[in-house]
Amino acid sequence: MKRILSLIAAGVLAVGAAPAQTGVVDQSVLQDNVAWNMGFFFDMQQDVRVGIDGTLEGFKLRIATSTIGVGQPVSVFVGPGPHLPSAVPAWSGMVFASSLFNWEWVFADCSSAGLIFSAGDVFTIRVGDGFVASGGDLTGNSGWPTAFYAEPFYEDLSSRNLDRLTFETFMTITPPTLSVTGTCPGSVTFDVINGSGNYYLIYGNAGSSTVFGITLDIANPALATTMTSTLNAVVPSAACGKTVQAVDMSTFIPSNSIVL
Numbered sequence: 001m002k003r004i005l006s007l008i009a010a011g012v013l014a015v016g017a018a019p020a021q022t023g024v025v026d027q028s029v030l031q032d033n034v035a036w037n038m039g040f041f042f043d044m045q046q047d048v049r050v051g052i053d054g055t056l057e058g059f060k061l062r063i064a065t066s067t068i069g070v071g072q073p074v075s076v077f078v079g080p081g082p083h084l085p086s087a088v089p090a091w092s093g094m095v096f097a098s099s100l101f102n103w104e105w106v107f108a109d110c111s112s113a114g115l116i117f118s119a120g121d122v123f124t125i126r127v128g129d130g131f132v133a134s135g136g137d138l139t140g141n142s143g144w145p146t147a148f149y150a151e152p153f154y155e156d157l158s159s160r161n162l163d164r165l166t167f168e169t170f171m172t173i174t175p176p177t178l179s180v181t182g183t184c185p186g187s188v189t190f191d192v193i194n195g196s197g198n199y200y201l202i203y204g205n206a207g208s209s210t211v212f213g214i215t216l217d218i219a220n221p222a223l224a225t226t227m228t229s230t231l232n233a234v235v236p237s238a239a240c241g242k243t244v245q246a247v248d249m250s251t252f253i254p255s256n257s258i259v260l
Contacts, residue, residue: 023057023058023170023171023172024052024170024171024173025168025169025170026050026051026052026169026170026171027048027049027050027051027149027167027168027169028168028169029141029148029149029164029165029166029167029168030166030168031140031141031148031164031166032062032103032139032140032141032166033141033142033143034139034140034141034142034143034163035064035137035138035139035140036137036138036139036140036155037136037137038072038127038128038133038134038135038136038137038138039133039134039135039136040133041128041133041155041156042128042129042130042131042132042133042134042156043082043085043126043127043128043129043130043154043155043156043157044126044127044128044138044140044153044154044155044156044165045081045082045083045124045125045126045127045153045154045157046081046124046125046149046151046152046153046154046164046165046167047080047081047122047123047124047151047152047153048122048123048124048125048151048167048169049120049121049122049150049151050117050118050119050120050121050122050123050169050171051119052119052171052173053117053118053119053171053173053174053194053195053196054116054117054171054172054173054174055111055114055115055116055117055171055172055174056076056110056111056113056115056116056117056123056169056170056171056172057109057110057111057170057171057172058107058108058109058110058111058169058170059076059107059108059110059125059167059168059169059170060105060106060107060108060167060168060170061074061095061105061106061108061125061127061138061139061165061166061167062103062104062105062106062138062139062166062167063095063097063103063104063106063136063137063138063139064097064101064102064103064104064136064137065096065097065100065101065135065136065137066100066101066135066136067100067135067136068096068097068098068099068100069096070096070134070135070136071094071095071096071134072094072095072096072127072128072134072136072138073092073093073094073127073128073129073134074092074093074094074095074108074125074126074127075089075090075091075092075093075125075126075129076089076090076091076092076110076113076115076123076124076125076126077089077090077123077124077126078090078115078123079122079123079124080122080124080152081124081126081152081154082124082154082157082159083124083126083130084130084157085129085130085131086130089126090113090115090123091110091112091113091115093108093109093110095107095108097136103137103139111172116174117171122151125165125167125169127165138165138166139166140153140163140164140165140166141163141164141165141166142162142163142164143162144162148164149164149165151164153165173251173253174194174195175194175195175253175254175255175256176192176193176194176195176199176246176247176248176253176254176255177192177193177194177255177256178190178191178192178244178245178246178255178256178257178258179191179192179193179258180244180258180260182235184235184237184239184240184260185235185236185237185239185240186234186235187232187233187234187235188232188233188234188235188260189230189231189232189233190227190230190231190233190244190246191229191230192227192229192230192246192255193229195248195250195251195253196248196249196250196251197228197229198226198227198228198248198249198250199226199227199228199246199247199248199249199255200223200226200246200247200249201223201224201225201226201227201231201244201245201246202216202218202221202222202223202224202244202245202246202247203218203221203222203224203239203242203243203244203245203260204218204219204220204221204222204242204243205218205219205220205242205243206218206219206243206259207219207220209221212252213252214247214252214254215254216245216247216254216257217243217245217254217256217257218243218244218245218257221245224244226249227246235260239260240260241259241260242259242260243257243258243259243260244257244258244259244260245257245258
């Protein structure tokens with residue numbers, strides 16, 4: 001068994017990075033060397049492979065309009081496309097340009113749908129309702145050997161090998177959750193769910209501290225050890241009554257805190 005508190009070096013947790021923010025960029029595809037006139041097309045679908053565990057907050061598109069107040073129907077489907085017009089989306093809404101004939105980024109907020117994804121999952125953004133041409137213009141990337149997003153793109157349900165949508169997706173990251181089983185002093189198991197699978201385990205007195213931009217539930221925090229999702233340890237009596245907390249090594253988001 002590993003004696004975690006014997007590994008402590010004096011000082012605070014030194015992770016050296018700012019905390020992640022709500023609505024962090026996940027996938028970003030900014031190339032826009034082609035435009036589609038959505039007065040002729042009724043269905044553009046872009047598959048998106050999730051890179052960050054969390055809840056889909058929304059996505060940005062680059063559009064233009066010749067008529068203020070006429071929006072683009074947009075929707076999200078769970079799983080890879082193409083999705084038939086009759087398929088029911090997990091979320092649907094509208095996006096609107098604010099000025100005439102100018103390309104602009106618009107944000108589609110789909111957080112209300114509560115779409116939780118793990119890294120590697122695929123969802124599809126559809127522009128258009130699948131039935132009626134909606135008008136306006138939508139940007140994308142076309143051509144070879146121009147580098148573009150790897151996931152498939154569909155134009156009116158047909159696969160377009162050299163085309164992709166211009167978009168950015170945003171994820172709300174689910175904080176890690178720490179649980180502790182066992183009795184202090186003695187054998188204790190630390191478990192963390194949500195997050196990257198690699199964590200700093202820290203401890204200290206009751207209180208709070210801000211360390212390198214990370215707000216912790218621990219006063220004078222110190223590094224106990226690093227851990228993966230589960231750690232079995234023998235905790236000495238000197239640690240009883242101390243507060244422990246996990247911090248994700250990738251996102252630097254802290255978990256809940258627990259008193260041993």
